Amino acid sequence: MNMQQPQFNAGKNLAMKVSLDKYAETVHFYRDVLLLEAEEIELNHPQVAKTCKIKFADMILWIDGVEDLTQKDLWFEIETDAIKPALDYMLANNIEQDDSLEQLPQNAHWIKDPVGNILLLRQRKT
Numbered sequence: 001m002n003m004q005q006p007q008f009n010a011g012k013n014l015a016m017k018v019s020l021d022k023y024a025e026t027v028h029f030y031r032d033v034l035l036l037e038a039e040e041i042e043l044n045h046p047q048v049a050k051t052c053k054i055k056f057a058d059m060i061l062w063i064d065g066v067e068d069l070t071q072k073d074l075w076f077e078i079e080t081d082a083i084k085p086a087l088d089y090m091l092a093n094n095i096e097q098d099d100s101l102e103q104l105p106q107n108a109h110w111i112k113d114p115v116g117n118i119l120l121l122r123q124r125k126t
Contacts, residue, residue, distance in 0.1 A: 006086040011077025011122070015062040018072050020049055023065030027052045030063065047102045076117065079124040083107045086121060 018026050030052075031038035037055040045051075050065035080086035087109050091097060096112040104110065107123035 004085065006089050007081045008086070009079045009124070011079045011120070012059050013062060013077040013120070014056070014059060015064055015075040015077075015120075016072065017064050017066050017069060017075065019069040020065045020067055022072075023050055023063065026063050030054045030061070045103065073118060075120065077120045077122065079122060081124055083109070083121070083123040087111075090121065 016026070027038065027040070030036050031054070039053045041051050041053055043051055047066060048064045049067055052063045054061040054063060087097065090111055098110050098112060098118075101110045101118060104120075105122060109121045111119050111121050113119065
């Protein structure tokens with residue numbers, strides 16, 4: 001199968017998923033120990049109970065407090081110019097898609113790299 005390779009770029013968002021019992025301590029470390037600019041954001045999300053937006057150089061690190069989390073995760077964002085061909089390309093390369101992980105924004109999919117790291121593959125905003 002010969003398909004045109006889509007364009008990919010690293011997004012500006014990283015999400016660190018932490019258990020609720022470690023959320024305050026984790027936010028404290030980034031905000032009060034490292035003295036990074038931080039803002040707690042109110043949200044109504046089915047999987048994320050609390051979130052804090054941390055300015056991390058040119059990126060945004062989201063610290064998400066999640067109930068019943070048994071391990072910490074770091075999630076990445078990848079942007080593409082065309083979501084459908086990009087997803088087709090990933091699937092053709094045996095990359096796992098798992099849109100059940102968390103509520104998705106429009107024009108986006110959850111994928112996993114070969115070792116299970118989670119990436120948000122989303123349409124680049126124009």
